[in-house]
Amino acid sequence: MHMHKFEKIWLIFGIGALVVFLSVVGVSAFYLGNKPPSCLTTIDPKKVDTEAPFDKPGLNKVEGKEWDYELVYVASAFFYNPGEVEVPLGAKVKVIATTKDVVHGFQVAGTNINMMLEPGYVNEIVTTFDKEGEYLVVCNEYCGTGHHLMSSKIKVVK
């Protein structure tokens, strides 16, 4: 099969760029640890309210871990519990969340905190809140009539 010289150059350049790009993404994920949220922990969706840590939603100070706080959320149609929370500026926080019913999203608008909440699974993300202000948490996966009303608020305060 014949291939034009310019096309060969074009493809070598394109595939080379692809290799570089994927290497960067791969190094970032597996060497620097910037992996997408994949908690791999399961839970009985009917027993969310009685199991730790979801029996105590909200901000909890922890000791002896890589992060200072755990921010626990329970999502259900069409609420997040807690509905509003204050986080100290600069705190390293592990956000842990699950859902009691259908699939919900958990997105802190204006940040990279973004994850899917699925019945039966716990999801989590570690982040540092290093900018003061009020952040809106929105559900970004359709969950029913009240989907656009489902939100929560994170206040990052000094």
Added chain:
Amino acid sequence: MSSQTAKLKVDPRDGKLAMAHFYVAFIALALGGLMGLLQTLVRSGKFELPWGIDYYQILTVHGVLMGLVLTTFFIMGFQYAAVSRTAGTHSPAARRIGWIGFWVMTVGTIMAATMVLLKEASVLYTFYAPLKAHWIFYLGMTFVVVGSWLDGAAQIMTYAKWRKENPGKPSPLLSFMAVINTVLWIVATLGVASTVLFQLLPWSLGLVDTVDVLISRTLFWYFGHPLVYFWLLPAYMSWYAIVPKIIGGKIFSDSLARLSFILFLLFSIPVGFHHQLMEPGIDPAWKFLQVVLTFMVIIPSLMTAFSLFATFERFGRSKGATGLFGWFKVLPWNDARFTVPFIGMASFIPAGAGGIINASNQMNQVVHNTIWVTGHFHLTAATSVVLTFFGISYWLIPHLTGRKLTKAMNKLGIIQGWVWFIGMVFMSGAMHFQGLLGGPRRSAFSTYGDAAQAAEWIPYQIAQAVGGSILFLGIILMIIIFVNLAFFAPKGEEEFPVGEAENLEEKAPMIFENWKLWLGITAALILFAYTIPFIDMIQNAPPGSPGFKTWSSW
């Protein structure tokens, strides 16, 4: 291409079946477009739906009609005609199977649509469990898929007949491409058929109590990404094999066109996890593997871009154009059959770039499930693909109905293309920007308790309503042209343009039609990308989920 067996005119009996598909497709466009307009108006915050109609109900109608009905019916009609034109008239048996497929799809569409209108299935076109729709909705969707398999079987039969009658020869390019797309579709729909038949139907009928959410999502996305290539490849068929003929040029290379289609078949399916990057139940290593496989489709995309622009440039130079971009001026800009698909092609450059961002392991986190994604597929599917489909309609519909594309309709077609483009710049552009600020997708109007961040999104939502209104105007124009070409245009002959390769001595290698080989590699890649994660999902499954109905009823 063998000119003895390839009739220049599509057999009227095949034309009738193709037209039947187009009637359904354009009805879907009209109704789905109206729903799209209403959505953008609601989301502007200045309009409320009357008579207790629910926003998420019309969102479901819009998604199902545009994403599943318009596309599947148009593609099957187009491919059925393209195979008939290039590989010869379909046999009576193939035609009968095609008609059965058409009716099965139509009945399925009516079943699903009825349940949505009754507010029994406001689950959007992704119908994610554990939202539980009425079983008739799922059964209707199954019929659409099974009907499309029958349609595809008719095309494969005619292709196989051509191969038998022409041993040792490469098949006509358009038929080859149609068969690749049909095979891709059949392999991909096995996923969605499995979740519907084995999980959602028994569950919605009450035969089982719970559903495994992660498995149903994984099976859905096994289908959901190749689905977008199933939309795109017919547009590529037109760009590779039809547009060169329309402008009076040649196909850059027949063999490279075939190779790129084979690469799309191989790399479009084992990649569904890149839609599930933000999900809790899948190991990051497997997610990354599928991200890598996803990026392989960039290679045939680059090949396609090269071929198309090489065709344009060579044509331009043959017309005496000089300089780096001189060829651009001599292209037939006053021909709707060229200009409209060209706008689609050009839109694919930013659209493809956005796709690379979405599929990227970590960048996805910024835009996942924001309205950026909606903006993205309104550039890819709703601009590149749909404008190319319109471009195809401008010659195919009169060809099939024995009418002429008049000067007036040609001009209206060009206006339609530009109206669409302008509408999409507003709507899709605003969606991309709002998404970067965190605005969620699939949401009705909300100020989120007068939150400051939500207030920043509203101007973009107003821009989307402006764009949506312009686009709806484009749909009205398209419907006018369709009705004219189908029923009122003057009788006459319109050409079915089929391009010829520049180098006719160079035959396509026969290895391209070695189906055992390509299907074998496809299966191996799918097994490689899915087997272990799938076993993992089953072994480590949480307790199943009962069904929920979280939307408002009548």
